Amino acid sequence: MRVLIIDDDPILIMVCSRLMNITGFSQAVASSRDGKEGMEYLKTCLQERPAELPDIILLDINMPVMNGWDFLDLYRNIERELPNKICIVMLSSTVDQADYDRANSYEQVRGFYSKPLTKENLPEIKALVGI
């Protein structure tokens, strides 16, 4: 299972990748600091190493440079070119219902989790992959 975490909080990235390593959820966790970097990562993979394309993306909403929503809009444009669909899961500390509703309106988004991510969340996320 390959995972890409897009979040501007380095502590969260570190914590999440450790958690996934420990639990055996994934040994290949990549990260990007904002949506723009995430998108560049995906494009590079697609062109150069399609095998390294992630199976799951954990996506934050509030990020500098490019936030999660803008990333999603761009992702929709490249989705067709991908060999397999990527399971996108929102991971945010928002308490605003509007954010949940907005995330629901993207068919690419398969789940929504509040920070912090716990061990208990991981099996659920795994179940979302491949739907």
Next chain:
Amino acid sequence: MDELSADSIKEKLRLLKEEFGVEHGYEELQKRFLQLQAIFRFTLDGQILLTKSGVILSANPAIGKLLGYTAGEMLEISRKDILDESEEQIQEMLRIRNEKGSFQGEIHMLHKSGQRIPVEISTVLFEIDQESFASVTVRDIRPRIAIEENRKKSEALVKLLMENTEESFFLLDKDLNIVSLNKTARLMSQRLLNKKPEPGTSIFELAQDERREELKELYAEVLCGIKRESEITIPQPDGGYRYFLIKYDPLFDEQGKVQGVFVNTSETTAIRVAELAFQKQKALFESLVQRTTDGTVILDTDGTIRFANDSSKSLLGLNPDAVVGTSGLDLVYQDDLKRAQQALADLVIYPDKPLEIEIRLLNDVAKPVWCELRAVNQVMNPHIGGLVVHFHDISARKAQEAELYESRKSLSQLLNNTEESFILCDRNLKVTAFNQAASDRNETINNRPMVIGESLLTTIASYRVDQARELARHVFKEGKSIKTTAHHVLANGSSMLLALEYSPVYEDDGRISGLCIIGNDVTDIRKAEAALLSSRQRLMNAQHIARLGSWDFEIESGELLWSDEVYNIYGLDIETDKPSERLVYKLVHPEDVTPFREAVNAVLDGRTDKLDFQHRLIHPNLKQRWLHQRGELRKGENGKTWLVGTVQDITEQKAIDHEMELSIERFRMVEMATNDVIWDLDLETDQLIWASTIERVFGYSSKDPAINDMRWWESKIHPEDGSRTFHSLYKHQHSNEKIWTEQYRFLHADGSYRDVLDRGYTVFDEEGKAIRIIGSMQDITETINQQRQIAEYADRLEGMVSSITDSFFTLDKQWRFSYLNPVAEKEFSVDGLSNHNKIIWEAFPELQKSELERLFRKTITGKKPIQFEHLLFGKWYAFNLYPQNRGLSVYARDISAKKLEEERLRLLESVITNTNDAILITEAEPLNEPGPRIVFVNEAFTRMTGYTAEEVLGKNPRILQGPETDRKVLDKLRNAFLAWHPVEVEVINYCKDGTPFWSNFSIVPIANEKGWYTHWISIQRNITERKEAEVAQKLLNEELMKQNYGLEQFSYITSHNLRAPVANLMSLLDLLDRQDLANPSNQELLDMIDLSAHRMDETLNELIKVLKIKGETNPGFVQVCFQEVYNRVLDNIGALLQDAKGIVATHFEVPEMAYAASHIESIMLNMLTNAIKYRSPDRNLMIDISSEAKDEFVVLSFRDNGLGIDLNRYKNRLFGMYQRFHNNADSRGLGLYIVHAQVQALGGKIEVDSDVGVGTTFRVYLKNTFDARINH
């Protein structure tokens, strides 16, 4: 009876001649001879000289002609051969003659053919040398008898016609006294006028008093020869009227003077009543439709064709559409143009005088076609407004007329003088006509008959052909008459001497069209002359009997000689009066003198060769007499010229002729006045004689002999009517009835059947046997059609009237209901019983003395329609009253519902007037300029806008609009108007004084009963107060929103900026290896835990700061100097700025202001920190700080040349809490939020301009309105 031998008479005549010769010489004898010859030639009476015993010695040509003998034969027969009377009667006649010396009487003579001829004879005995001779003058009285019979017959016809018609006739003399009148006239006068007119009384005694003056003028015109018509209306006791059309025709004598008046009255009531009803349709109908076979055009007064019917196409081949707009005169043949122009002018100038004219019109191939035009001036008729011209093709008739004219012309030449033979030839010498004398003579001479169409040269004797041809050529060449003589030896060996005259026959235009040959047998004259010379006495007697005098006038000397009878005729004394030209002219009636002189001169000048003139004589003692002068020029052998002639007293003849003419004239007048066709059926021979009117009425030529047969008449009757008509006529003949009447259809020559009314009057002989039926046939097609139309119209009218849903009834003059339509029957009945024929005031006593009665009576007296609304029997009616001749027409519409509606409306109106909402009603259109007009505003409108009703009515509602009126709202209104939708808007309007106010408009379109939108109603309310409240509310809401935003931001902080570090801490602690604290992986986690805890502390400190700003309503205002604050900030961040190699320039235009000092320091610190943080790595940082005053603000501007912000993406979030736009490590997203919160809290704002890669400018607006607080 002693008989004279022929020889002895001849001897005596010789002696007599010698005697004359001795006394007067040869000259005298020649004169006498000429005189006698003239008498013989000119008298139409037969002259016979015979012995006392009855042997004929001499006879003139007239008697020979009368009795059918040649001159020679006359001398070979005796008295008894020519008298057709019994022996006793002859003896009685001779006895009287012998006793008295003369005898006069009417007897019968015998024609050679055995035919009996009634004659008037006068015979005189005279003696010469003791021998008795008898001279007999014989006058054929058959013409007189015929005239008398005709007169009797035509008088009978006139009488019959006059008595058997429904039209009345009066014949008036020129003093306007009644000469005669018919039965109808008598009855009509009695019934209608209660007068009994009698012949001899004045026509004015019949006149209604009020018409007398008018009639006098009218008759004055008629007596001047003008035909007039008038229509009179006679009120009837039943309240109705009867109408009569009266025609006044002047009767002329032969001099063209009016001698009386023919008055013909016919009743037109039936037609008039119908006319009154459908006058409108009729005007057009009559003028355009009725005469469909006629071409009809309508012209303007200048002749321009405005309309042409289809028949004008069939008649002239012209396309009606093509001629419309062109001049009617263009259609007239050039030669007739002047007459047509004159006729058009007359028609325009005398609009009451219909025009009848025959002219040639051009057809489509420009060929002239003879047409009869009848035109009436209908310019004043509002339905037509032009000249209506009907025309039809009369080429055929014209051709006939021309033919007739030709034949008449020839005929008149032929019949001029029957003693002479006439032959007419055309230019090719083909015989075109000849008279009996010519035929007889030709047979005698050439032993062959004359045939029309044969050449003259084959007809005449062969030995004369060359001479005739030469003569004819000469006549044609010279155009002059040539005289010659021709001697013929007859078959019996006797000879005949003919005096022939070849004359040219002229056309109207002067061309010679033929030749006329006049022949006179001069053989007989020479024989007769001998006999006549024998007795002067006999001559005198003969002249006396015939009242015939002879005269001769020597032209050069002016010497005039008269025979004795001339003195008698002129009433002169033979002893004292000397014949002279002057004396003759003195005796001639003054009016005849000039024409007589002219006639004599014409002979003397050679313009005519015979004198033939009738004139009146002023007799000194006797009544006026008529004389007939005849004469001709004779040349003596000595070169002298005489005018030799006779004068005959024809007074008696004239009187008969005159009477006859009068009678015929009357007959003609009646014929013309009526359209009846007179016929005369001889029951013995079935011969049927028609009056000439048959041609005009039924189109058959009266000259066609075929029509004079009973079977012809039968063949023209419609098969369906035939047997009925024949049967009734047959039955009538065998009854004793005098009058036969039948109505049937009769075939017109044009192929159509006409309805006729035929009335016959049977004439019985002495034994009571019907011998003749005289009848009149009247074309009543039009009447019947009209009746049919009237009936149809009446049906239609009845249908119309009874189908209307409103009440309609008529009242007669006695106020009786004369008609009620079904609705009226229902509404105006009492207990369900019809009120027909009941008097309205009795049927509805409550109406008496009511306003309604007053109005009913007013309508009748005022003769004008009246309309009003009135309450009757609990219902409201709209009454329309129309005065009629026979009473009153009432049209009553039940308007109760309308009245109720009106009441309701009035209530509504009072509500509208009193409501507090302003109400404005406009017409529905136009929506474009100038806009719909205001038709109503109520008082509330005036209160609201200041405009009074008078000021706005007729204007459009735009006057309420002004500069602040929202265009978008007006567009919305307009769209609603276009779609006819109700609409409600709120808009700023303006009062009359210019004050704006908020108005709520509710606008609804109003439709009429048919569903058409007619008006807009707008209800307006002044909502200014509400609007102001709304603005206050909006401000409040904005504040609330602001507060809410703050709260949202706060919750964001709690959710994101506090939860995230806490979540991190929890995750990190979870990963910590608590069993083995010394595990090196723990160290890394502990570092992170430390970092997270510090971050959280910072966040909490900043939050406290934010809360402090938000709660700070009066942060303590002091005079703040910008430069001082900048210096303090620079102390703090100097190192940072130095690291960034930044340069700051300050330019404080406004150096200081009253503000919270801590806020300004915070603003400067944050702005400078941001500029340093987001500086461009590509260039040295430059910061420019300035201050300036703007309105109520002091603006602090911070301009840098850093990275710049993509405002399109981030503008809305720029001042949000924890918004970061750069992945800069120090960025936490609180700085701008805090600055924004601080500025906003004190009423200011922040603006930002930025270009990515160029730099950013922040302008901070600090509100400068807190001076008061400083002092406070």
